[in-house]
Amino acid sequence: MNWNSVLFDWNHVRGFLATVEEGSLSGGARVLGVTQPTLSRQISALEASLGVTLFERGHRSSELTAAGLELVDHVRTMFSAATDISLTASGQSQTIKGHVKITSTNNMATFNLPPILKRLRGIAPEIEIELVTSNDVHDLKKREADIAIRHGRPEQPDLIAKLIGETSANFYASTEYLDRMGRPDSPADLSTHDFIGFETATMLIPHYKQMGINVIRDNFKIYSASGTVVIALAEQGLGIIMMFKNELGQVKGMEKLLPDFPSIPIPIWLVTHRELHTSRRIRLVYDHLSVELKALLKNG
Incomplete structure (x- = not known):
């Protein structure tokens, strides 16, 4: 589809995105402060201008069609860019104040978020960021966090969840470890190797077994x-780990094992609560x- 050849009403696009984020026409109408028939007419007008059907309308919900799925990421990027342009041009981003609490894994907070938050500071220096590193799921409904990755x-x-995309993971070990213990040629060879456990010595065993890697408690020293x-x-040569692709650039001396073994897809979700629709500081941080x-x- 050639999106560049299509003209549409910005309010109609806003109605489309609100319906996607709320999961229904009634929810989208509520957050936009319009009636459900008004929002339905806006989306129908958008569909007519684009020449596609965006939703399969049900009694209680609206499911995105393939064309809707194709459009939604473009719309979110448009709105995020428009928000940044508007706030920067008016100087408002410099004056938005308040506390925003973000929770993520330790790895994400260490390897990926520092440069991202540095750029956020340049856009909105008056926003106070609290970064909580935890593997536990914080309850956004109870305001234990404002935004979770x-x-x-x-x-x-009733949370707003956005699938950002996927990274991938593979098995890695240090060159020192592999020189000492040998390089495995197949998944079956891994059963004789040392692994480094995450959280407990046994938590990863069921996941590894699903991949055809037969390890037991004794493999995790x-x-x-x-x-x-x-x-x-792992960098000290103490065993094999599973590591994300986007962490590799900041880790030294690690080798990927089993080149033909399929990568493990890892989704990344950005999650917040309904205050996204009323808090300018949470919206700015979320969009960034x-x-x-x-x-x-x-x-x-």
């Missing part, structure tokens, strides 16, 4: 609840993270 979609239906500590232990994380995945 997760590897799984939240189950709470050392473990940690910190992802960055796990990587540091969305654009930056998408760029990270694209370039990584």
Whole structure:
């Protein structure tokens, strides 16, 4: 589809995005402060201008069509860019103040978020960022965090969850370890190697077995609840780990194992609560993270 040849009403696009984020016409109408028939007419007008059907309309929900799925990421990028342009041009981003609490994994906070937050400081220096590193799922509904970066979609239906994209993971070990213990030629060879556990010595065993890697408790001689500590232990030659692709540039002396073994897809979700629609500081931080994380995945 040639999107460049199409003209449309900005309010109609806004209605489309609100419906996607809320999961229904009634939810989208509520956050926009319009009636459901008005929002339905806006989306119908957008569909007519684009020449496609964006939603399969049901009794209680509206499911995106393939054309809708194709459009939604473009629309989100447009709105994020428009927000940044508007705030920067007016100087408002410099004056938005307040506290925003972000939670992510230790690895994400260490390897990926510092340059992203540095650029955020340049856009909105009056926003105070609290970065919480945890593997636990913080309850956004109870305001334990304002924004969460997760590897799984939240189950709470009233949160706003956006799939940023996917990274991937593979098995790695240090050159020192492989020179000492030998380089495995097949998944079966891994059963004789040392692994570094995450959180507990046994948590990863069921996941590895699903991949056809038969390891037992004795394969895990050392473990940690910190992802960055796990990587540091692997750098010292203490065993094999699973590591994300976008972490590689900041880790030295590691080799990928089993080149023909398929990569493990790892989704990245950006999650927040309904205050996104009323808090300018949360919206600004959320949109900034969305654009930056998408760029990270694209370039990584």
